[in-house]
Amino acid sequence: MTETTHHRICPLCEACCGLEIKVRQGRVTSIRGHAQDVFSAGYICPKGVALKDLHEDPDRLRSPMIKRKGVHVPVSWDEAFAEIERRLPPVIARHGRNATAAVVGNPAAHKIGLLNYFGKLARALGTQNVFSASTQDQMPKQLASGLMFGHWLSVALPDIARTDLLLVLGANPLASNGSMWTVPDFKGKARAMQARGGQLIVIDPRRTETAAMANAHHFIRPGADVFLLAALVQTLFAENLVRLGTVANWVNGVAEVAQAVAPFTPETVAARCGMGADTIRELARTLALTPRAAVYARIGTCTQEYGTLASWLVDVLNVLTGHLDIPGGAMFAKPAAFGANTMGKPGIGKGVATGRHHARVSGAPEVMGELPITCLAEEIETQGPGQVRALITIATNPVLSSPNGPRLARALDTLEFMVSMDIYLNETTRHADVILPGPSPLEDMHYDLAFPQLSWRNHARYSPPVFERPAGQPEEWETLLRLAAIAQGKGSGLDARALDDAQFEEDAPRLFGAQAEAVLLATQGLAGPQRALDAALRSGPYGDGFGARVDGLTLASVMASNPAGGIDLGELQPRMPEMLRTPSGKIELAPPCLLSDMLRAVADLARPAPELVIIGRRDVRSNNSWMHNLPVLAKGPMRCTALVHPSDAARLNLQDGAMARITSQTRQGPRSLQAQVEISPDMMPGVVSLPHGWGHDLPGTQLGLAAQRPGANLNALLDDQWRDPLSGNAVLGGMAIRMTPVAPVAPEPASASAPPV
Numbered sequence: 001m002t003e004t005t006h007h008r009i010c011p012l013c014e015a016c017c018g019l020e021i022k023v024r025q026g027r028v029t030s031i032r033g034h035a036q037d038v039f040s041a042g043y044i045c046p047k048g049v050a051l052k053d054l055h056e057d058p059d060r061l062r063s064p065m066i067k068r069k070g071v072h073v074p075v076s077w078d079e080a081f082a083e084i085e086r087r088l089p090p091v092i093a094r095h096g097r098n099a100t101a102a103v104v105g106n107p108a109a110h111k112i113g114l115l116n117y118f119g120k121l122a123r124a125l126g127t128q129n130v131f132s133a134s135t136q137d138q139m140p141k142q143l144a145s146g147l148m149f150g151h152w153l154s155v156a157l158p159d160i161a162r163t164d165l166l167l168v169l170g171a172n173p174l175a176s177n178g179s180m181w182t183v184p185d186f187k188g189k190a191r192a193m194q195a196r197g198g199q200l201i202v203i204d205p206r207r208t209e210t211a212a213m214a215n216a217h218h219f220i221r222p223g224a225d226v227f228l229l230a231a232l233v234q235t236l237f238a239e240n241l242v243r244l245g246t247v248a249n250w251v252n253g254v255a256e257v258a259q260a261v262a263p264f265t266p267e268t269v270a271a272r273c274g275m276g277a278d279t280i281r282e283l284a285r286t287l288a289l290t291p292r293a294a295v296y297a298r299i300g301t302c303t304q305e306y307g308t309l310a311s312w313l314v315d316v317l318n319v320l321t322g323h324l325d326i327p328g329g330a331m332f333a334k335p336a337a338f339g340a341n342t343m344g345k346p347g348i349g350k351g352v353a354t355g356r357h358h359a360r361v362s363g364a365p366e367v368m369g370e371l372p373i374t375c376l377a378e379e380i381e382t383q384g385p386g387q388v389r390a391l392i393t394i395a396t397n398p399v400l401s402s403p404n405g406p407r408l409a410r411a412l413d414t415l416e417f418m419v420s421m422d423i424y425l426n427e428t429t430r431h432a433d434v435i436l437p438g439p440s441p442l443e444d445m446h447y448d449l450a451f452p453q454l455s456w457r458n459h460a461r462y463s464p465p466v467f468e469r470p471a472g473q474p475e476e477w478e479t480l481l482r483l484a485a486i487a488q489g490k491g492s493g494l495d496a497r498a499l500d501d502a503q504f505e506e507d508a509p510r511l512f513g514a515q516a517e518a519v520l521l522a523t524q525g526l527a528g529p530q531r532a533l534d535a536a537l538r539s540g541p542y543g544d545g546f547g548a549r550v551d552g553l554t555l556a557s558v559m560a561s562n563p564a565g566g567i568d569l570g571e572l573q574p575r576m577p578e579m580l581r582t583p584s585g586k587i588e589l590a591p592p593c594l595l596s597d598m599l600r601a602v603a604d605l606a607r608p609a610p611e612l613v614i615i616g617r618r619d620v621r622s623n624n625s626w627m628h629n630l631p632v633l634a635k636g637p638m639r640c641t642a643l644v645h646p647s648d649a650a651r652l653n654l655q656d657g658a659m660a661r662i663t664s665q666t667r668q669g670p671r672s673l674q675a676q677v678e679i680s681p682d683m684m685p686g687v688v689s690l691p692h693g694w695g696h697d698l699p700g701t702q703l704g705l706a707a708q709r710p711g712a713n714l715n716a717l718l719d720d721q722w723r724d725p726l727s728g729n730a731v732l733g734g735m736a737i738r739m740t741p742v743a744p745v746a747p748e749p750a751s752a753s754a755p756p757v
């Protein structure tokens with residue numbers, strides 16, 4: 001039988017690499033980077049190769065499961081939907097719509113079917129209890145970008161191909177492959193920058209893989225970025241280094257920023273940051289005096305109690321050094337489809353608002369339509385009107401990925417009903433009454449809805465499925481629509497495609513105005529996300545305008561480019577002021593809510609550093625909580641180790657390779673776990689690093705390989721009440737801990753009779 005070749009965008013991380021997949025007799029024979037891919041040019045990491053293991057994993061669910069007498073058993077799709085119809089609407093009828101909740105997780109960001117259709121389910125549920133992984137990740141960046149530029153996804157990205165200085169805080173793209181910045185082969189691009197004389201500077205409490213290749217690396221105390229960044233801005237003002245450059249005509253609030261950062265001189269922040277005042281001043285000067293430079297910060301700066309302030313100050317620096325929106329500076333992508341900052345009237349908009357409703361128990365404000373995910377457990381536990389009694393989880397594993405996962409696990413057991421859309425029976429879905437699996441990624445089409453808005457270069461790429469879906473397996477958008485129909489009391493028997501057709505026809509006049517008729521005609525024969533995508537591409541900035549521009553993009557033209565690696569739409573271009581969607585039509589450098597939060601930071605300047613704190617870490621062969629069951633990634637050394645600086649290890653009597661007990665003191669009391677110690681000079685003294693997403697030793701899961709080396713759950717130590725108040729984002733780094741050696745257990749004396757099991 002002949003071998004066939006398929007080109008598929010990898011859905012596993014934000015780098016969105018184009019892969020070349022060979023198939024023989026229905027089996028994957030090889031996965032490589034697609035050298036012709038216009039965007040990723042052949043780059044691949046071990047996770048891309050692991051798509052074969054994921055496709056073939058015997059533990060991956062192939063049929064829905066219903067929990068009967070505490071055990072999950074496979075059932076047909078009709079049985080699964082009938083069970084949901086039997087149990088979900090009565091909860092709504094008895095307790096109201098806010099008694100339901102939905103949580104959507106990280107993989108949804110990579111699946112157009114989930115991302116585009118999740119909102120329909122949330123609207124059908126009609127609940128304010130919508131949660132996602134965003135509030136333990138990038139919500140601070142989205143809020144800061146929204147306040148400054150007018151849209152949640154208007155995120156400024158380093159123009160790495162042309163810059164001469166890249167300052168990176170709290171990101172390790174050599175392990176993560178980049179985040180809120182789609183930049184496959186960051187390493188190659190950073191090396192190219194260095195080869196042309198450019199510099200990479202990294203600020204991180206660990207000398208990471210990225211720090212190791214940098215021209216300079218500075219340790220920082222976890223959580224102190226807001227102080228460092230404010231001091232950098234303060235230095236710009238103090239030394240008359242502020243230059244607005246090409247955006248000068250579109251900036252509001254420079255004087256207010258100067259006032260807000262005035263207390264943060266390098267000397268006042270030095271101890272809190274664990275950095276010298278001279279180093280901070282020098283950094284500010286280098287940044288200001290390098291014509292093409294950009295500051296990039298990621299999860300290390302978001303998952304802090306000042307996450308929104310830190311994210312904001314990053315772009316304040318980019319603006320005040322004249323680097324925003326210039327080639328080689330921090331620029332904005334122009335996506336081919338779905339870009340909110342390419343739609344509507346150019347240069348002006350509604351901006352963003354938060355707090356349109358509040359969490360029932362904590363009072364935390366809604367941000368981007370969501371409540372903080374760390375509020376979920378208490379919303380389930382706390383009695384009263386609006387108590388969450390039915391939950392739908394979609395591609396998320398918060399029992400491992402959220403702070404205080406063990407509390408959430410207990411709360412999930414008290415629900416009246418729980419449905420999970422997931423491809424595994426894991427630490428979270430084991431609590432579900434019904435599990436609805438999606439297809440294998442290789443059975444799904446792919447177009448990235450979000451990441452072209454964050455890409456280092458503009459592009460349009462589409463992948464058809466590599467394999468046909470097994471008979472009866474719905475696409476995930478169909479499952480979402482059927483759940484939505486059940487939540488609306490329309491029953492479980494409706495046809496998702498017919499529902500989608502009717503919805504598209506109804507929405508067309510609102511979405512496409514006078515063009516609605518033409519859109520309906522042009523997209524005839526398409527369904528689901530493909531139809532939405534065709535409409536978005538054709539009405540987008542490079543589109544054919546439904547026939548108005550002969551060479552413009554359509555879904556058909558993007559599909560046709562698949563073997564050639566997609567369509568390149570060129571390097572990033574200056575977009576000021578047309579990309580702005582603020583009500584003023586200006587960059588809001590000094591949003592009032594951020595200025596007032598700065599007072600909180602001022603009051604906190606003198607807080608002493610705890611002796612020992614814990615932060616996370618990512619490894620290229622892992623992905624949050626869910627790829628530990630794939631042989632190609634699971635092999636090799638144990639990755640869930642606690643890195644400890646030699647001086648801390650000596651002081652605390654910790655041995656390399658031995659187990660240690662790590663204890664944290666949370667608002668709910670002390671918590672502890674055991675992890676293997678790895679002594680590492682790469683840690684900042686006083687800081688320990690343990691990766692998240694481990695702890696696969698819970699009963700009732702079906703993760704054979706992961707359970708063999710379960711690791712410890714970092715999130716069991718963390719505090720679910722510790723948040724950035726503005727964005728609701730969880731604080732995941734900087735928790736004070738104690739560490740003590742665990743005495744080796746003496747072997748049991750041999751006995752004649754076997755012990756009972």
Ligand SMILES: Nc1nc2c(c(=O)[nH]1)N[C@H]1C(S)=C(S)[C@@H](COP(=O)(O)OP(=O)(O)OC[C@H]3O[C@@H](n4cnc5c(=O)[nH]c(N)nc54)[C@H](O)[C@@H]3O)O[C@H]1N2
Nearest residue numbers: 105106133137395396397401421422423438616624625692
């Ligand atoms: N301490 C600490 N905690 C962290 C972090 C940290 O740095 N430190 N990082 C945080 C971040 S950035 C994030 S984004 C979150 C991620 O946390 P989650 O959103 O919970 O995501 P994952 O842990 O990646 O789990 C993904 C889930 O989706 C399922 N899945 C995979 N593919 C598919 C699919 O195609 N369809 C469906 N339906 N399901 C699928 C997997 O089986 C798994 O259950 O974790 C956060 N937690």
Ligand SMILES: Nc1nc2c(c(=O)[nH]1)N[C@H]1C(S)=C(S)[C@@H](COP(=O)(O)OP(=O)(O)OC[C@H]3O[C@@H](n4cnc5c(=O)[nH]c(N)nc54)[C@H](O)[C@@H]3O)O[C@H]1N2
Nearest residue numbers: 170171172176179222223298299300618619620622623624
């Ligand atoms: N291999 C792999 N790739 C992934 C993932 C994965 O789990 N594994 N997860 C994906 C997801 S969901 C995301 S969101 C991205 C995240 O992508 P990145 O943001 O690049 O994530 P990390 O590698 O965790 O890098 C965060 C860095 O912040 C540092 N840090 C911790 N606390 C602080 C602090 O207070 N200040 C500063 N300046 N630094 C600090 C940590 O030491 C770490 O090096 O990665 C994605 N890609």
Ligand code: SF4
Nearest residue numbers: 010013016017045048
């Ligand atoms: S870096 Fe790896 S996981 Fe990420 S998209 Fe590329 S191949 Fe996939």
Ligand SMILES: [Mo]
Nearest residue numbers: 106133137138
């Ligand atoms: Mo994330």
